[in-house]
Amino acid sequence: MKTSFSSGCRPRKGFLQIDLLVGMAILGIAIIPLGYSFSRERQLLRNEYYHAVIVEIVDGEMEILVAGAAKDLPDGQKLLTVNSPAAAKLPAAQWQFTRTGKHLQLAWLPKEKCGLSPVIREATLP
Numbered sequence: 001m002k003t004s005f006s007s008g009c010r011p012r013k014g015f016l017q018i019d020l021l022v023g024m025a026i027l028g029i030a031i032i033p034l035g036y037s038f039s040r041e042r043q044l045l046r047n048e049y050y051h052a053v054i055v056e057i058v059d060g061e062m063e064i065l066v067a068g069a070a071k072d073l074p075d076g077q078k079l080l081t082v083n084s085p086a087a088a089k090l091p092a093a094q095w096q097f098t099r100t101g102k103h104l105q106l107a108w109l110p111k112e113k114c115g116l117s118p119v120i121r122e123a124t125l126p
Helices: 015-067 085-089
Strands: 077-080 091-100 103-110 121-122
Touching: 015 085, 015 103, 085 091
Parallel strands: none
Antiparallel strands: 077 091, 091 103, 103 121
């Protein structure tokens, strides 16, 4: 038995596959850039967190130095060791202390390029 189709009703073979392909292409075009933006945003948030921790440690160490710990230190540059558990998780860096008379400077200097800039604090002894 042969079925005939009228001129207004033609078979639509393959229409569902084309529709699915177009839908997947649109989804792929939207999802791939979104995935890259999440990755970049995660890295930016990590760097902002590191910066906040570094600033807190540098400010705290500078307060300790100004409160009297720097009176015993000689003039010149010295690398400090920071006894903070949070400092162990930061990118590799130097904690550099410089004293010139009553002028103090404490700097966190990254050893390699990691997206973070140096953090420097200065103070004057009373």
